[in-house]
Amino acid sequence: xxxxxxxxxxxxxxxxxxxxxxxxxxxxxxxxxxxxxxxxxxxxxxxxxxxxxxxxxxxxxxxxxxxxxxxxxxxxxxxxxxxxxxxxxxxxxxxxxxxxxxxxxxxxxxxxxxxxxxxxxxxxxxxxxxxxxxxxxxxxx
Amino acid sequence: xxxxxxxxxxxxxxxxxxxxxxxxxxxxxxxxxxxxxxxxxxxxxxxxxxxxxxxxxxxxxxxxxxxxxxxxxxxxxxxxxxxxxxxxxxxxxxxxxxxxxxxxxxxxxxxxxxxxxxxxxxxxxxxxxxxxxxxxxxxxx
DNA sequence: GAAAAAGGAACTGGATTAGTTACTTTATTG
DNA sequence: CAATAAAGTAACTAATCCAGTTCCTTTTTC
Numbered sequence: 533x534x535x536x537x538x539x540x541x542x543x544x545x546x547x548x549x550x551x552x553x554x555x556x557x558x559x560x561x562x563x564x565x566x567x568x569x570x571x572x573x574x575x576x577x578x579x580x581x582x583x584x585x586x587x588x589x590x591x592x593x594x595x596x597x598x599x600x601x602x603x604x605x606x607x608x609x610x611x612x613x614x615x616x617x618x619x620x621x622x623x624x625x626x627x628x629x630x631x632x633x634x635x636x637x638x639x640x641x642x643x644x645x646x647x648x649x650x651x652x653x654x655x656x657x658x659x660x661x662x663x664x665x666x667x668x669x670x671x672x673x
Numbered sequence: 674x675x676x677x678x679x680x681x682x683x684x685x686x687x688x689x690x691x692x693x694x695x696x697x698x699x700x701x702x703x704x705x706x707x708x709x710x711x712x713x714x715x716x717x718x719x720x721x722x723x724x725x726x727x728x729x730x731x732x733x734x735x736x737x738x739x740x741x742x743x744x745x746x747x748x749x750x751x752x753x754x755x756x757x758x759x760x761x762x763x764x765x766x767x768x769x770x771x772x773x774x775x776x777x778x779x780x781x782x783x784x785x786x787x788x789x790x791x792x793x794x795x796x797x798x799x800x801x802x803x804x805x806x807x808x809x810x811x812x813x814x
Numbered sequence: 815g816a817a818a819a820a821g822g823a824a825c826t827g828g829a830t831t832a833g834t835t836a837c838t839t840t841a842t843t844g
Numbered sequence: 845c846a847a848t849a850a851a852g853t854a855a856c857t858a859a860t861c862c863a864g865t866t867c868c869t870t871t872t873t874c
Binding site: 534535537538541542545546549562563564565566605618619620621622623625626627628629630631633634635637638641644645646648649650651652653656661664665668669 | 686706707772774
C-alpha cells in the first residue's frame with residue numbers, strides 16, 4: 533500500500549468540515565504537507581469513485597459528492613487501491629502438489645484476514661470522522 | 674509488505690510435513706520457485722524468532738524448533754515483518770490542529786484494522802496448516 | 815580431504831513512489 | 845476581453861525497496 537489512502541482520508545475529512553464550500557488542492561496540500569499535484573492525483577481517483585466533485589477555475593475546488601454519513605472509509609480505500617490485496621500472494625512458480633495445496637490454503641487465509649481489516653474501515657463513516665475532529669477542536673485540552 | 678511472510682509459511686509448512694527430518698534451503702527454494710539465498714534470508718529471521726532450528730554441514734537443514742501446534746501464523750508474521758504497520762501512517766508534516774487531530778484518528782483506526790487482520794493469522798497454527806495439506810494430498814481429487 | 819550444507823556480503827535490475835516542473839484547459843471576475 | 849485562479853495531466857527525477865544472483869566463508873559429516 534502507498535500513502536494514497538491516508539491522503540484520501542485527509543481530503544474527505546477536510547471536505548466534510550467545509551460543509552459544502554469547496555476546498556482547493558493547494559489548501560489540502562499545505563495542510564497535508566506535500567504538493568498540489570500529489571493531492572490532485574488522489575482527488576482524481578475519488579472523483580472516479582463518485583466520492584467528491586470538483587470544479588475548475590476561479591473559486592473552484594472539491595466538495596463531497598454525497599452526504600458524509602453515507603461514505604465509509606472502506607469506500608475511500610477501494611477508490612485509491614489499485615490492488616485490493618494487501619498481503620502479496622503465493623507466486624505461481626511453486627513445484628509439487630504439497631506446495632500448491634499449501635499456497636492455496638495460505639492465499640485463502642490472506643483473503644480472510646484482509647476482509648477483517650476492511651470491515652474495520654467499513655465501520656467508520658466520513659461523518660463520524662468529522663464529528664470526532666470537531667469535538668476535539670471545539671474544546672482543546 | 675514484501676513476500677517474506679509467504680516464504681515463511683512455505684518454510685513452516687514444509688518443515689512440519691517433515692516431522693523432524695531437516696529440510697534444506699535448496700529443497701525449499703526449488704519447491705517455492707526461487708533461489709536458496711532468498712530462502713536463507715527468511716530462515717535467518719525464523720531462527721531469531723525461535724521458530725526453526727538449523728544445522729550446518731552435510732545432512733543439515735532446518736526443523737521446527739517447537740511443536741507445530743504451538744506456532745501460530747501470527748508469530749511467523751512478526752518474525753519476518755520489519756515493521757508491524759501494514760498501512761502507512763499519516764506523516765508528521767501536517768499543518769493545523771484539525772489536520773493533526775484527523776491524523777491521530779486515522780492512525781488509531783489503522784492500528785485497530787491491523788489488529789483485526791493479525792487476529793486472523795493468530796487463529797491458525799502450523800499444525801492446522803499441515804493437517805489441511807495432508808488431507809488434500811492423501812486423497813487427490 | 816572432499817562434499818554438502820548454511821551464513822552472508824555485495825551487487826544488479828526492476829518496480830514503485832513521492833515529488834517536481836511545465837504546460838493546457840476551464841471558469842470567474844473586473 | 846484580459847487577468848487570475850483553479851484543475852488536469854504528462855513527463856521527468858531521485859529515492860527506496862525488493863528479489864535475485866554471484867561469490868566466498870564457515871561448518872559438519874563421511
